[in-house]
Every structure is written in C-alpha cells, then in structure tokens.
Amino acid sequence: MHFTKMEGCGNDYIYINCFEEVVNQPEKLAIAMSERHFGVGADGLVLIMPSENADFRMRMFNLDGSEGEMCGNAARCIGKYVYERGLTKKEEVSLETAGGIRYLALNIEDGIVKTVGVDMGEPILEAEKIPVIHGESPVIGKRIAVNGTEFVFTCVSMGNPHGVTFVEDTAKFPVEAYGKLVEVSPLFPNKTNVEFVQVLSRNHINMRVWERGSGETLACGTGACASVVACILNGLCDREVKVSLIGGELTITWNEEDNHVYMSGPAAFSFDGVWLKEV
Template sequence: MHGLGNDYVYIDGLSQPTPQHDWGSLAPIISDRHRGVGSDGLILIVPPDEPGAADARMIMFNADGSRGEMCGNGIRCVAKFVARSGRGRPAPDHAIRVRIQSDCGVSDVDVWDADAAVARARVDMGRPILNPSDIPVRVFGDRCVAHPLRVASADFRMTCVSMGNPHAVFFVDDLTAIDLPRLGPLIEHDPVFPRRVNVHVATARGADKVVMRSWERGAGLTQACGSGACAVVVAGVLERRTGRSVRVHLPGGELSIDWPADDATVQMTGPAEEVFHGVWPRP
C-alpha cells in the first residue's frame, strides 16, 4: 500500500499469528527495489499491546532497518486495512473510525471508502512537540524557530518540530536550487540531532498552500512524508508564513493539514491505496 507514493510493505498480523523474526534485518531486504519487493520500509499490523486499547498496532521499520516512531502516510494505510477488516465504528460524515496504536500512542483515524482501491483517511496526529530537548535537537531556548544551521559551507534557517518523530523544516525561496540528495543526509546525521532527523525543504505560496520535498530519516528521498507535512505547516505558522489550514503539495500528491490553534492537535487528510497483496517466501 502507499500514501501519495510513500510505499510500505505491510504484514498482516491480525488474521494470522506474526512469527518471531528480526524484522529490522528483514526490512532492508524486503525494501530493496532491485532484489526485494521494493518500498520505503516495512510496517507490521498487529493486535494492540492491551486488548481494547486500540483496534490495531502498527510497528514501523525504515528501509535501512531502523525503527520509526510514526509514519503519517503509513498510518492512513493501516487504518484503511483495519477498517476494511470490519474493525472500527461509525463516525460522522459516513466514515469508519479506527484507533491505531503506534510508538507515539493511540491515534483516531476516520476512513472513507475503505473497501475501494483508494480510500481517504483523516488522522488526528496529536499535538506538535516544540521543546528542543523533546524533539530532540541540541539548541538553547524553549523553541527552535528559524534557528541558524550551517551545512556544507552554506547557511540555512530551520524550525524543528516533533510529531512523535523529529523533523527539521527549511523554508526556501526556490526548491529547485536545493540539492536535497546531497544536503539531506548531511543534515540527517548532523550532531545537532542526537536521534537523526527528517529533513524538509518548503516554499509557502500564500497562506493556504505549501510545496515541499522530503529526505526521510532511514529512507532517503521519498514521494511524500505525512508527518513531515504536518511539521511543515506547524513551522509555517510559527514562522508566520502560512495560515492554519494548508494544502501541502508533495512530489506524490496533496495532503490537507489543519492546526486550528497552538494547543490543538494537527489533523492530516489524504489518500491510502492498496497496490497488491502476496506472500513473501523467505523466512
């Protein structure tokens, strides 16, 4: 399944037992686009840690085998799968609401057209985390907003946000002038980020539209990053570049992001699409 081209291999651990396995070692093998299935990572869909606490749990591994806390595009696809399986309950506007547990906690997701090839889902992504030590990023102060960062002899300004996973957002005038394949890994591994970071470059085109590109921690360039789109809108508000309801354009398509108030949760709406299902023959 994929959300705006941000594709993962999903393992169904709800209708069948999930075998004991080193999933972190399997993720790079199955994600290899030449010798495996090909994906940005691997996501297990399993029962929640505590019965009744959620409808399912997602466990995410990046393409390099590292563990990820949250994937905005991934959780929409998990929610589609879970809603289609008959779990969930009616929600407003003829949606099905499911509760998905991740390493960030439990998120409510409303799903429309779960049985269709392409579903639509709205995720409550929670409140953004802005305290630098909680993101984490090694800067002084109670927020990291338009903070200077020097990379490869060039000076940038970044705003850092955690949506359960760390993001560094760089607003620029010209996206095409940024060599993200070169700068992305340098920023991801910069010592200022003790747990590495997801890197996003963005341009605001009015109060309600942003264009962005992403270098994801552990995956590299991707077609879309859902949690990153949320972080970009939060950063846009903090830097007074955008409003609070924004259409975010990524290489893979468009997401709608809403952050109604500073103390509110971020809402993300976008598609979830199944491509195929099959059996992986290797242990």
C-alpha cells in the same frame, strides 16, 4: 509470508498482518523486502499488530532497518487496510504507535475507504523533547550550521523529529546533497527528517522530504504536518494548508482550539504477494 504493498501519496510500504503472520526479525526483514532489485521494493516495512491500548498497533521500519516512531502515510494506509480487509467495522479507529496513540477517521463510500483523516496530536516544540541541541527553545527560524553551510531551521516533533527549512524552489533544490548531511548532524541526537518547503500562498506549500533512514521519499505525512506548523510559527501560512508533495497532496490543519494537527489524504492498495526468501 503474505504481505500487502500500499502507498499514500507515493510513500510506499510493505504491510504485514501480524494477526495472521509472525515476524521474528523485523529489522532484517525490512532491509531485505524494501530493496528495490532483490526485494519487493518500498520505503520500509509496517507491521499491523494487536494492541492492549488501542484498536490496533503499528510498528514501522525504514528501509535501512531502523525503527521509526510514527508515519502519517502508513497510519492512513492501515486505516484502509483494517476496514477493507475486515479487521474492523469501525469508521473511527485508534492506532497505537511508538509516538503515541493516533485516531483515524475513515471516509467511506460504498464500502471503500476513499480518504483517511488522522488526528496527529499536538506538535512538540521543546528542543530537548524533539530532540535538537540548541541554545534556545523552541527552535523557530534559527540559524544552524551543517558542515559549514548555514540553514534557517524550525524544529518540530510530530512523534518523530523534523527540521524544516524554507527554499525558493523545491524542484531545483539539491535535497539529497543537503538532506543526508542534516539528517546525521550531531545537533540531532536521534537523527532527523528534513523538510524543504516552498511557500506558494497562505494556504498552499510545496514540500520535499529527506526521511531519516530512507532518503528522499515521495511523501511524508508527519513531515507535512511539521512543515505546516513551521509555516504558521514563522507567520507564513494560515491554519489550514494544502501540501503538494512529489507523490500527491495532503490537507493539514493546525486547530487553534485543541492545538492538535489534523491530516487528511488518500491511501491505496498496490498488490498482495508472498515473500519466499529466508532472512
């Protein structure tokens, strides 16, 4: 089975072109291929598929085999893949995901996709739709106790659930210790991605992320979007924000006119390969 390794700000996935390949057990294949010693090594597996409702369809699986609704970094990588590998000549591409249809704008120079902008749609703030179990909705700057430790969270869905909390120094914060507890808290029926945010200015934040089903990753596109929405809702940032992640930088804009969140950032090929093991 042929595959391509790609990364967006260090958030690395294995991509399989399902116009040419057949994947029968994607959950098991995601676990096997994502393993960094006996597999290819990645944050998960992404399938690029035909769609009846958009130009392409994306299915993404975390390294534990669970399927996610949406991944912003993967969406950008798909934009680069389908254009540079000749699956489309369009510079604006629609992408079906489990979290809804997303629209990609490709920034192309000399036939190379330099960056990809993604219309991530409207943020979902209703508690029951995220979902998060809380007495109030929306959940903005609310105290939530997790295993005896209190956090102040703002909860947002960008097609997948996010809990955003603010810290003094992301570099020193014990992300793993707390991220894995918040992820599986009964307050989040579908588990949650957890973002730890340090506000540097009205237009710049640092963010580290504990991704549901994968652990800490170098970047998370939907998490960056959710974090900026949380910053704006709490009066901490303006409408366009640079998000510094361990693996790189994204620009996130929450447009006041259409209420959509727009993300722009890089995508890169790492290598192509052939998977020989049976699953």
